[in-house]
Amino acid sequence: MTEVFxxxxxxxxxxxxxxxxxxxxxxxxxxxxxxxxSLVTRVSLSVLLFVLVMFAGYxxxxxxxxxxxxxxxxxxxxxx
Amino acid sequence: xxxxxxxxxHGTYWPIIGSIGVSTLFVGFANQMHGVEWGAxxxxxxxxxxxxxxxxxxxxxxxxxxxxxxxxxxDRSFRWGMSWFIFSEVMFFxxxxxxxxxxxxxxxxxxGGADNNIFTPDLWNAFSxxxxxxxxxxxxxxxxxxxxxxxxxxxxxGIATATPADVVDPWGLPALNTALLLASGVTLTFAHxxxxxxxxxxxxxxxxxxxxxxxxxxxxxVMEYGHAYHDGLKLTSGIYGSTFYMLTGFHGFxxxxxxxxxxxxxxxxxxxxxxxxxxxxxxxxxxxxxxVDVVWLGLFVFVYWL
Numbered sequence: 538m539t540e541v542f543x544x545x546x547x548x549x550x551x552x553x554x555x556x557x558x559x560x561x562x563x564x565x566x567x568x569x570x571x572x573x574x575s576l577v578t579r580v581s582l583s584v585l586l587f588v589l590v591m592f593a594g595y596x597x598x599x600x601x602x603x604x605x606x607x608x609x610x611x612x613x614x615x616x617x
Numbered sequence: 618x619x620x621x622x623x624x625x626x627h628g629t630y631w632p633i634i635g636s637i638g639v640s641t642l643f644v645g646f647a648n649q650m651h652g653v654e655w656g657a658x659x660x661x662x663x664x665x666x667x668x669x670x671x672x673x674x675x676x677x678x679x680x681x682x683x684x685x686x687x688x689x690x691x692d693r694s695f696r697w698g699m700s701w702f703i704f705s706e707v708m709f710f711x712x713x714x715x716x717x718x719x720x721x722x723x724x725x726x727x728x729g730g731a732d733n734n735i736f737t738p739d740l741w742n743a744f745s746x747x748x749x750x751x752x753x754x755x756x757x758x759x760x761x762x763x764x765x766x767x768x769x770x771x772x773x774x775g776i777a778t779a780t781p782a783d784v785v786d787p788w789g790l791p792a793l794n795t796a797l798l799l800a801s802g803v804t805l806t807f808a809h810x811x812x813x814x815x816x817x818x819x820x821x822x823x824x825x826x827x828x829x830x831x832x833x834x835x836x837x838x839v840m841e842y843g844h845a846y847h848d849g850l851k852l853t854s855g856i857y858g859s860t861f862y863m864l865t866g867f868h869g870f871x872x873x874x875x876x877x878x879x880x881x882x883x884x885x886x887x888x889x890x891x892x893x894x895x896x897x898x899x900x901x902x903x904x905x906x907x908x909v910d911v912v913w914l915g916l917f918v919f920v921y922w923l
Binding site: 540543547550551554557558561562563564566569572573576577579580583584586587590591594599601 | 699788792809810897911
């Protein structure tokens with residue numbers, strides 16, 4: 538579930554960044570306003586994502602890609 | 618200059634100087650790779666020519682801009698030029714993220730025997746498919762001779778010595794670096810707001826903070842590389858090592874470029890080149906920094922956590 542939320546927020550961040558780009562290309566007062574607002578949204582969502590990931594990690598809802606392999610890692614030959 | 622006229626650039630020698638610089642750099646680099654004695658010197662010379670070209674050319678453009686030579690049409694062409702540059706950057710990182718997903722979700726599991734072994738050739742029967750940040754063995758674990766892992770972070774002796782906590786822990790430097798870059802995004806947003814509101818002193822303060830945070834990120838990234846490399850994670854450490862260093866390495870390069878660009882913008886603000894209504898140079902660099910920030914966030918979430 539956390540993964541789904543994280544991906545949704547990442548997509549929202551990319552969309553906000555995209556709107557910021559559109560504003561920058563457009564230029565002028567309207568473009569400048571749009572760019573600034575989009576980038577504020579982007580920063581806010583990024584902070585939210587970071588807090589979510591760290592909190593989920595702390596609660597054990599997600600685990601980092603670090604595991605201890607404590608036995609000799611030998612996989613049985615593939616049977617065909 | 619009237620709105621109807623399009624600004625035609627004067628004759629300039631900077632492109633040919635840039636070409637000479639790039640050619641010299643590559644000739645030096647190729648010879649350096651072949652162990653030729655003068656390779657490194659020629660590389661440095663080529664780089665120096667490139668830097669000279671950038672200072673000269675960009676300086677000329679800045680002068681033309683501040684002298685009021687450019688009109689709105691030129692402004693539009695700058696904005697479109699920046700957007701195409703950004704498009705190429707997005708494609709660049711998309712390729713590396715694509716490689717990461719492909720290797721992690723498809724090719725490594727296939728090699729390990731997934732999907733009815735259709736894609737599993739008899740490359741090496743002892744191949745152990747693993748995709749971990751640090752697929753480390755417990756210290757002292759002795760590997761059976763011939764064992765191959767997708768991430769062979771095991772010394773040549775075959776006896777593991779490092780533990781995950783010894784190498785890269787997402788709670789350690791990566792989390793700190795993410796916090797630093799996110800903070801730099803926040804400070805840059807404050808600088809952007811101050812610029813739009815016309816508060817020059819505040820812009821300088823927030824920009825200096827942004828540059829300092831970016832530089833701190835780079836310093837910690839160097840530390841992390843030293844740590845990981847020392848414990849056996851190299852560019853040659855299987856597909857994990859390759860994608861890890863390609864993604865984080867190119868990202869670090871982009872942060873370096875971003876810090877240089879922000880420093881130039883800081884200099885230009887102190888020179889009074891921008892005002893609340895006219896500051897495309899700042900906007901271009903700010904967007905670039907936000908983009909680099911988002912790339913790192915993606916790296917942090919997908920490489921270290923999910």
